[in-house]
Every structure is written in structure tokens, then in C-alpha cells.
Amino acid sequence: MTPIGQLASCFVRLNGTPRNGGICPHARASLTLCCPDPLASLDGIADFSHVWLVFGFHQNKKVGAAKPKVAPPKLGGGRVGVFSSRAPYRPNSIGLSLARLDRVEGATLHLSGLDLVDGTPVYDIKPYIPAYDSPRDGDPTRLPGWLEAAQAPVQQLRVIITPEARHQIDTLEAHLVAFSTADEAVLCLIEMLASDPRSVYRKTKCEGSEYPLILDSLHIISAFDDTDRTVTVHTIELLADTDYAQAPVNVNNLGSIDRGGEPISGKS
Amino acid sequence: MTPIGQLASCFVRLNGTPRNGGICPHARASLTLCCPDPLASLDGIADFSHVWLVFGFHQNKKVGAAKPKVAPPKLGGGRVGVFSSRAPYRPNSIGLSLARLDRVEGATLHLSGLDLVDGTPVYDIKPYIPAYDSPRDGDPTRLPGWLEAAQAPVQQLRVIITPEARHQIDTLEAHLVAFSTADEAVLCLIEMLASDPRSVYRKTKCEGSEYPLILDSLHIISAFDDTDRTVTVHTIELLADTDYAQAPVNVNNLGSIDRGGEPISGKS
Numbered sequence: 001m002t003p004i005g006q007l008a009s010c011f012v013r014l015n016g017t018p019r020n021g022g023i024c025p026h027a028r029a030s031l032t033l034c035c036p037d038p039l040a041s042l043d044g045i046a047d048f049s050h051v052w053l054v055f056g057f058h059q060n061k062k063v064g065a066a067k068p069k070v071a072p073p074k075l076g077g078g079r080v081g082v083f084s085s086r087a088p089y090r091p092n093s094i095g096l097s098l099a100r101l102d103r104v105e106g107a108t109l110h111l112s113g114l115d116l117v118d119g120t121p122v123y124d125i126k127p128y129i130p131a132y133d134s135p136r137d138g139d140p141t142r143l144p145g146w147l148e149a150a151q152a153p154v155q156q157l158r159v160i161i162t163p164e165a166r167h168q169i170d171t172l173e174a175h176l177v178a179f180s181t182a183d184e185a186v187l188c189l190i191e192m193l194a195s196d197p198r199s200v201y202r203k204t205k206c207e208g209s210e211y212p213l214i215l216d217s218l219h220i221i222s223a224f225d226d227t228d229r230t231v232t233v234h235t236i237e238l239l240a241d242t243d244y245a246q247a248p249v250n251v252n253n254l255g256s257i258d259r260g261g262e263p264i265s266g267k268s
Numbered sequence: 269m270t271p272i273g274q275l276a277s278c279f280v281r282l283n284g285t286p287r288n289g290g291i292c293p294h295a296r297a298s299l300t301l302c303c304p305d306p307l308a309s310l311d312g313i314a315d316f317s318h319v320w321l322v323f324g325f326h327q328n329k330k331v332g333a334a335k336p337k338v339a340p341p342k343l344g345g346g347r348v349g350v351f352s353s354r355a356p357y358r359p360n361s362i363g364l365s366l367a368r369l370d371r372v373e374g375a376t377l378h379l380s381g382l383d384l385v386d387g388t389p390v391y392d393i394k395p396y397i398p399a400y401d402s403p404r405d406g407d408p409t410r411l412p413g414w415l416e417a418a419q420a421p422v423q424q425l426r427v428i429i430t431p432e433a434r435h436q437i438d439t440l441e442a443h444l445v446a447f448s449t450a451d452e453a454v455l456c457l458i459e460m461l462a463s464d465p466r467s468v469y470r471k472t473k474c475e476g477s478e479y480p481l482i483l484d485s486l487h488i489i490s491a492f493d494d495t496d497r498t499v500t501v502h503t504i505e506l507l508a509d510t511d512y513a514q515a516p517v518n519v520n521n522l523g524s525i526d527r528g529g530e531p532i533s534g535k536s
Contacts, residue, residue: 001269020400025404045351045352047411047412050407050409068308092322094269100403125351130402130409132290132354134398141318
């Protein structure tokens with residue numbers, strides 16, 4: 001399979017990238033097709049509000065590392081079969097994500113509400129058609145208990161952005177790539193943090209509450225307080241001005257966004 | 269990519285196979301995994317009511333025959349970009365279908381409401397999770413006009429099964445593979461025919477109203493009457509007893525169902 005395009009996403013590292021697109025409606029990405037005759041291939045797609053992306057989990061560290069059982073974050077340490085999960089390590093390293101199609105500009109789709117990291121290779125785009133893509137009316141949907149919670153309103157963390165951090169992002173607005181305004185980037189940042197993107201390991205085993213992430217061209221440092229269920233964003237810097245920007249980059253494809261070298265955390 | 273299993277489906281030929289699973293809730297299929305450690309890989313999957321199958325369009329006649337524009341049956345001759353359709357000829361020959369998971373028996377998933385033909389290679393199974401796989405509440409869905417009709421209740425044909433045909437299928441019940449009873453097979457047959465499975469070409473260009481199809485181990489002949497919008501099933505025979513069973517078989521993988529050699533029609 002040859003990618004038909006490569007995603008440019010506001011999520012530059014797996015660390016902090018939401019585990020599903022519904023968490024982060026303000027996430028922004030764009031997909032520019034590199035297949036033959038992209039304009040004809042996209043004819044009529046602007047009439048659809050949502051599209052599926054069939055993509056490759058290109059940041060899987062080892063090829064052939066799929067195991068029969070996986071530990072989804074929502075299961076809090078328990079394990080289920082790989083086909084009962086959306087884990088990235090699968091016998092065939094193919095993922096499926098729904099995205100909102102905001103607009104089409106030539107060979108480029110502008111997307112939002114997506115959970116994919118920058119540089120993701122995309123193999124297919126399919127229109128979302130409710131009659132094909134959801135159980136028919138009256139056909140009840142059943143989920144295991146550990147996922148029922150995913151359907152209920154998430155008990156979100158309260159996100160506090162300090163006046164200093166807000167001032168910092170306002171002054172960096174002109175450097176944003178995926179977002180048009182600082183306000184848009186802030187909305188996305190709040191969605192990312194409110195859903196608590198920390199892995200079980202990070203939450204329980206790592207010392208300190210500081211949590212760095214990269215969003216668009218920004219390096220952002222927050223602190224979680226698990227007692228009062230808040231997360232405070234206290235520092236927002238241009239990625240290029242930080243040590244992160246100098247560290248080795250560990251992604252296959254860089255797309256159009258500057259990025260640093262924070263170690264990649266597993267996403268499942 | 270290596271298939272994790274191959275589908276055994278009640279639909280033996282593309283001809284008559286529904287264009288989406290919602291049309292045919294009584295369609296039956298089974299998927300037996302051939303990947304390593306299938307029992308562990310499926311652990312917990314019985315807690316889900318529906319699963320996605322990521323599969324290959326293995327009956328595409330030519331490799332690399334994808335064109336930028338396609339003519340979906342619902343568009344009545346018009347053309348749209350391939351990424352605005354679910355057509356089988358795509359830059360990467362990957363399909364996506366939702367199925368009801370009826371039960372799990374060892375390494376075998378018993379599925380219904382599926383639109384896939386027998387022998388389809390399956391590359392991945394993913395649980396259907398509404399929070400990930402449908403637009404979030406309040407996010408409106410938009411479709412082009414030619415697909416809006418697909419959302420509305422279809423103006424169905426009336427299916428008449430002659431007493432002779434009903435008697436024939438009752439006497440052949442013991443030969444059914446995908447269905448347990450003649451009643452189940454009849455329900456699926458009615459769903460297949462009521463949605464008018466004929467291609468635009470067959471409907472407008474072919475002489476005669478006779479329409480043969482294969483369902484499970486049966487060769488079934490019906491006649492469409494476009495004036496009074498009925499379709500009458502008049503002959504049901506065991507496939508092995510017909511000339512069809514002698515003709516060359518044109519599928520990659522035969523699965524467990526006997527089949528004949530009817531020319532394969534394009535499905536899009």
C-alpha cells in the first residue's frame with residue numbers, strides 16, 4: 001500500500017495526543033493528497049460533513065510487535081484481546097479515525113476533531129455515511145463495562161491557564177501553523193488537558209506533576225493537581241526556542257510543523 | 269499485510285450481494301481467525317454488539333485499476349471522486365464494513381448484517397465504539413443529495429415467493445451452510461431482492477426480467493416486474509445440481525460453501 005497523503009496535525013508528538021477525536025473537537029489537521037489526479041479524486045467530497053481516514057500507525061516502535069493481549073488505558077491495567085481494543089499494535093498496523101471535514105482547498109482537506117499525530121500516512125479516505133456506518137435503528141449497541149464509561153460524560157479536569165501563559169501564547173500567535181488564532185489553540189489545549197492525557201504509568205509512577213507537551217509550534221508546560229482535579233498551564237514557549245527543538249527527532253515524516261525531540265510515549 | 273482470516277459468507281457471488289450491510293440484517297457470515305493465538309486476540313470481543321471489518325476487495329478484476337472518478341449506483345450514471353464514494357476500486361484496495369457480532373465460538377466470529385462476499389480476506393477487526401465512531405452529539409452530519417435518499421426508508425420492491433419455490437427451499441434446508449433454517453434463508457433472500465440488487469446496466473440494458481443469484485448453497489431464479497414493482501422468486505435449486513456448479517469458479521478462495529461460476533458483476 002502506498003500512502004495517498006500524509007497528515008499535517010496540530011499534535012506533534014504522541015504525548016498528549018487525544019486517544020479519540022471526540023475528546024478534542026478543536027484539534028486541527030490538514031491532508032494534502034499526493035496520489036494521481038487529486039482534484040478529480042476529491043470531487044464531491046465537500047458535500048460530506050465527516051470522513052474516515054484509514055491510516056498507518058507509523059510511530060509504532062517495533063514492526064511485528066503486536067501481541068494477542070493489550071492493556072487499554074481505560075481498563076486501568078487490565079488486559080483484553082487486541083481485537084477488542086483500538087490499540088496501535090495490531091497484526092496489521094492499520095488504524096481508523098473519523099474526522100470532521102471543515103473545508104476543501106484544492107488537493108487539501110482541512111479537518112478537525114481528529115486524534116492523529118503529525119506525519120501519519122493516510123491510505124484511504126471514505127465518506128461517513130450513517131446508514132452504512134452505524135447500527136440500524138432499533139439494533140441495540142452493547143459495550144463492555146470498561147468502555148461504557150467512555151460513553152458517559154467524562155469527569156473532566158479543570159484547566160487553568162495562568163495570565164502569564166495566556167500572554168505568552170498571544171505573543172506567539174503569528175508562529176501558529178495549524179491554528180489561525182491563539183484562541184483556537186487555547187481551546188484545543190484545554191480539551192487535550194481536561195481529558196487527562198497522562199498514561200497510567202505517568203500518573204502513578206512518575207515523580208512530579210510537571211507535564212510537557214507540544215501543540216502546533218508551541219512547547220507547553222502544565223502541572224497536574226490530582227487532589228483538586230485541576231491542571232494549570234504555566235509556561236508556553238516557541239518550540240524552536242527550547243532545548244526540545246535541538247533533541248533528535250523520532251518521527252518518519254516531519255510535515256510542515258517544527259517539532260522537538262521529546263521521547264515518544266506509547267498510545268493505545 | 270497478511271489476512272487474519274477469511275470470511276465465509278452466505279453471499280457467494282458479487283451478483284446480488286447487498287451494497288451495504290444495513291439492507292440485509294439477516295445476512296450471515298463467519299470469520300475464523302488464522303492469526304497467531306486467536307483465542308487470546310479475541311478475548312473480550314463478545315462484550316461488543318458490533319465490529320468493524322477492515323478487508324480487501326479481493327474480487328476486483330484488475331490490480332491498479334482505480335480511477336479518480338467512479339459512478340456509484342445511487343447516482344444513476346453520474347460520477348464523483350473515488351474518495352466521495354465507497355467504490356471497491358480505490359488507490360488502496362481496502363474496504364470497511366460494520367457487522368453485528370452475534371456470537372463467538374472459539375476462534376470463530378458469527379456475524380450478521382454484513383455486505384461482504386464469501387472468501388473476503390479480513391485484515392483487522394476493531395470494536396465499534398459509538399463515542400469514537402460517530403460524530404459527537406450536536407455535530408450535524410451532512411450528505412450529498414444523491415445519498416440523502418440512502419438515509420430515507422428505501423422504496424422497496426414487494427417480494428413474492430411462489431408456493432413451489434417455498435416448497436423447494438424447505439426440502440433443501442439440510443443443505444444450508446450459513447443459515448440454520450429455511451426460514452432464515454428466506455428472510456435474507458427477501459431483504460436482498462426488496463432492495464433491488466440489479467445494476468443500472470442490468471436494469472436498463474439487459475433483455476428479460478429473469479435474475480439468477482446464488483445464496484448459500486442455493487441457486488435462485490427470480491423475475492422482476494418494474495411496472496408493479498414486484499419481484500417473484502419462482503425457482504430454488506441446490507447449486508450442485510445446476511449447470512452453474514460446473515462452470516469455472518472465479519474467486520480466489522472458496523471457503524466452505526459450494527458455488528457455481530456465474531460471471532462476477534462489478535460492485536460499487
